[in-house]
Amino acid sequence: MATVCLLTHHNILASHLLPQNDTWARIRRSPDFRREFGVSLFTRMFEFAPAVWGNFPWGRGVKEGESPMQNKEFIPxxxxxxxxxxxxxxxxxPDVxxxxxxxxHLGAKHTSYGLMPKHYTLMGRSLLDTLEEKLGHAxxxxxxxxxxTIYTFMSVSMMQGAFADxxxxxxQHETTINEMKRFDGRKGASVDV
Known part of the structure; x- marks a missing residue:
């Protein structure tokens, strides 16, 4: 049986934050870092898993040979x-x-978008690859x-919210089904659910 170790805020130490802050500061120095980093990150993710495009509104309905990145909603x-x-x-x-x-809360919200645990793993891989691409030897x-470590904390926190949701x-569905059974039971009918 495999042992599962969940990363919590107690595992994040200053030793993790200092290198991360340094690298993120370098990324932010780029004049158009939001666009550059975002496009690179999602491009990388969709190279790893092209089918994921369909999870996004701007990726649906893309015709053969078209790039979803041409959709005006992608870059924003x-x-x-x-x-x-x-x-x-x-x-x-300090207030992790x-x-x-x-x-x-964000993870709970993302359940409505169809995010699954595999998507968090995919994003983590894409994040690390994009950081490496942008920073090179640094x-x-x-x-x-x-x-x-930090991405694991973030993704595990989001998944905890998603699973709770x-x-x-x-x-709620079980409660509704039980109420339907009780209601129909009073009428003398049974319900197949």
Missing amino acids: FAMRFVDMFDLAIDMLG DWVEEQLQ FTARHKESWH LKDTVH
């Missing part, structure tokens, strides 16, 4: 993602509990470990 989306990610990175620090809670093994949804 990629930039909004970088804005959100940048904000989350900025908030990491609050950041964890916000990420859990992206050391220590930086990679730091980013891996799904659990609530299942409970």
Whole structure:
């Protein structure tokens, strides 16, 4: 049986934040970093898993040979993602509990977009590859470990929120089904659910 180790805010130390802050500051120095980083990140992700395009509104209905990146909604989306990610990175620090809670809310919201655990893994791989691409030799093994730890914290927090949301949804459906059975039972009929 495999042992699962969930990363929590208790695992994030200053030793992870310092290398991450250094590399993110370098990324932010680019005049159009939101666009450049966002487009590179999602391009990388979709190279790894082209089918994921369909999870995004601007990726649906793309005809054979067309690039979803030509959709006018793609670049603003990629930039909004970088804005959100940048904000989350900025908030990491002494009050990680609050950041964890916000990420859990964000994860719950993302269940409606059809995000699955495999998508978080895919994004993590894309993030590390994009950082390495943008930073070159300045992206050391220590930086990679730091980013891996921080992204794991962020993605696990989001998945915890998503799973809690799904659990609530299942409970609501079970309650509705039981109420339907009781209601139909009073009428003398049975319900196949």
